[in-house]
Structure formats: C-alpha cells, structure tokens
Amino acid sequence: MSTLPPMVITAAMVGAETTRAQTPHLPITADEIGEAAAKCREAGAAMVHIHARTADGAPSQDTELFRAAIRAIRARCDILVQVSTGGAVGMSVDERCGPLKLTGADRPDMATLSTGTVNFGDDVFWNPRPLVRDIATRIKALGLKPEIECFDAGMIDEARALAKEGFITLPAHFDFVLGVGGALGATTEALDFMRSYLPAGSTWTCAAMGRHQLPFVELSAERGGNARVGLEDNIYLAKGVLGRNDELVAEAARRAQAKGRTLATPQQARELLRLT
Numbered sequence: 001m002s003t004l005p006p007m008v009i010t011a012a013m014v015g016a017e018t019t020r021a022q023t024p025h026l027p028i029t030a031d032e033i034g035e036a037a038a039k040c041r042e043a044g045a046a047m048v049h050i051h052a053r054t055a056d057g058a059p060s061q062d063t064e065l066f067r068a069a070i071r072a073i074r075a076r077c078d079i080l081v082q083v084s085t086g087g088a089v090g091m092s093v094d095e096r097c098g099p100l101k102l103t104g105a106d107r108p109d110m111a112t113l114s115t116g117t118v119n120f121g122d123d124v125f126w127n128p129r130p131l132v133r134d135i136a137t138r139i140k141a142l143g144l145k146p147e148i149e150c151f152d153a154g155m156i157d158e159a160r161a162l163a164k165e166g167f168i169t170l171p172a173h174f175d176f177v178l179g180v181g182g183a184l185g186a187t188t189e190a191l192d193f194m195r196s197y198l199p200a201g202s203t204w205t206c207a208a209m210g211r212h213q214l215p216f217v218e219l220s221a222e223r224g225g226n227a228r229v230g231l232e233d234n235i236y237l238a239k240g241v242l243g244r245n246d247e248l249v250a251e252a253a254r255r256a257q258a259k260g261r262t263l264a265t266p267q268q269a270r271e272l273l274r275l276t
C-alpha cells in the first residue's frame with residue numbers, strides 16, 4: 001500500500017464552455033447538478049468544482065443559481081463544494097464573484113482564484129493584478145481558502161506575491177490547469193516543474209484538458225498529488241466515447257487505486273487541504 005496521503009478527487013462537472021450540443025451528459029439545472037454531485041460522490045469524489053448555467057445553458061455566475069445548486073448538492077450528499085470565480089471569459093469581476101455572496105448554510109467550502117491573465121483558446125482569460133487582489137479579498141472576507149488556479153508557471157510566483165501582501169496565506173492549495181490552448185501544456189515535464197516550484201508545504205491538484213485528463217490522474221497519483229476530472233475539462237471516457245461526470249470520477253478512482261492510492265472522503269479532504 002502507498003504511504004502517500006489519500007487522494008482528493010474533484011469533479012469539475014459543469015464549466016462554462018462545454019455545451020449540451022457536445023455532450024448530453026452536461027448537468028445544467030440545480031437538480032441535475034445535485035444528482036450529478038451525488039453520483040460523483042458515490043464514485044469516489046470528495047469535492048465538486050461548480051459553475052452555474054441559466055435554463056438555456058448559458059454560463060452564469062448568478063448568486064441565486066449557485067445557491068440553488070449548492071442546496072441541491074447538500075440535500076443529497078456530503079461532498080465539498082468549490083465555486084468558480086473564473087466564470088466565463090468576458091465577465092466582469094462583480095459578475096464573477098456572484099457565488100461569493102453566499103453566506104451561512106449556503107456558503108461554499110472553497111473558491112477558485114486564478115492568479116494571472118492567459119490565452120484561453122482563441123480568447124483571453126483576463127486576470128489583471130488588481131482584479132486578482134479584488135477577488136482574493138472577497139474570498140478572504142468570506143473566510144474561505146482559495147484554490148489557486150495556475151494556467152502557467154508565473155501564476156505560482158503571483159501566489160507568492162499575494163501571500164507577501166497578505167491576500168492569501170501559505171502554504172496554499174494549487175490547481176495546475178494543463179493543456180489549455182495558448183497556456184502551459186499537459187506534459188510530464190510541466191507537471192514536474194510546477195510541483196517543484198511550489199511554496200513549501202503546499203498541496204496540489206492537477207486538471208489536464210481533453211485526452212490528457214485521465215492519464216494525468218495516474219501521474220498525479222504516483223507523485224502524491226490530487227486530481228480533477230469532469231466535463232468542464234474533458235467529455236470523453238475513451239476515444240470517441242462520451243462519459244458522464246460520475247463515470248469519469250469512477251475511472252479516475254480506479255486508476256488512482258491501481259497506483260496504490262486510497263481516496264479521500266470529504267472530511268479527509270477538508271483536513272488535507274486545510275480548509276476552514
């Protein structure tokens with residue numbers, strides 16, 4: 001058995017870019033998101049990373065859509081809920097921070113924080129330094145720990161700067177987002193550099209895009225990291241075979257366990273990632 005810690009599997013179930021035209025399995029309504037989360041939990045995920053959609057499937061960071069989704073998830077299972085503050089390209093900072101208005105029983109468990117601007121396919125995911133500090137301030141005010149989304153290596157340096165300025169605390173939790181068009185590629189070298197470059201004591205997850213998603217679960221498992229899978233980043237279970245979120249989680253769980261890793265429960269994930 002591995003001496004490595006239990007692996008936290010995060011299911012990025014919705015995203016902002018994946019469409020129903022691409023896959024019929026994309027959850028859109030609160031009930032669909034709640035059902036999908038419960039199935040992902042059963043399959044081995046400890047956390048979901050969520051975006052929200054309007055009834056017609058358009059990406060939205062509306063507070064009430066997130067509230068309904070979080071309630072639907074928590075009515076069904078104990079999975080941790082991480083909300084996106086990235087939203088979709090082109091959204092304003094206030095729009096992106098809609099889910100950070102949720103307090104009390106509806107407060108999420110975690111929120112993402114992208115720490116730099118990056119090409120995002122043919123678009124640009126804008127994260128100028130003042131905007132990053134604005135979102136970090138709102139996450140901190142809500143008492144949440146951010147997941148630092150790193151689409152490129154400089155975003156780790158920016159996390160160091162944010163810590164120095166008091167916007168976040170170290171050690172932090174990072175997500176290496178590898179394989180976005182125009183950003184850092186999904187290669188073993190990139191993964192190994194990113195983890196070698198982290199501030200001491202940090203935890204990390206890897207989210208690799210498209211066909212890289214499941215193989216990178218194995219690389220993360222071998223290296224003691226955590227993994228993110230789901231329809232936000234990849235719609236295929238195998239070449240040409242569309243998968244549901246829970247099927248992607250089950251396959252990730254199978255691959256992690258084959259590498260000797262156990263799977264973290266939500267409570268273990270809370271402790272491993274040092275959530276408040």
Ligand code: KMH
Nearest residue numbers: 016084085086087089112
């Ligand atoms: N949809 C991307 C432009 C996040 O969730 O924090 C940004 C994104 C990052 O998905």
Ligand code: ZN
Nearest residue numbers: 015084086232
């Ligand atoms: Zn996202």
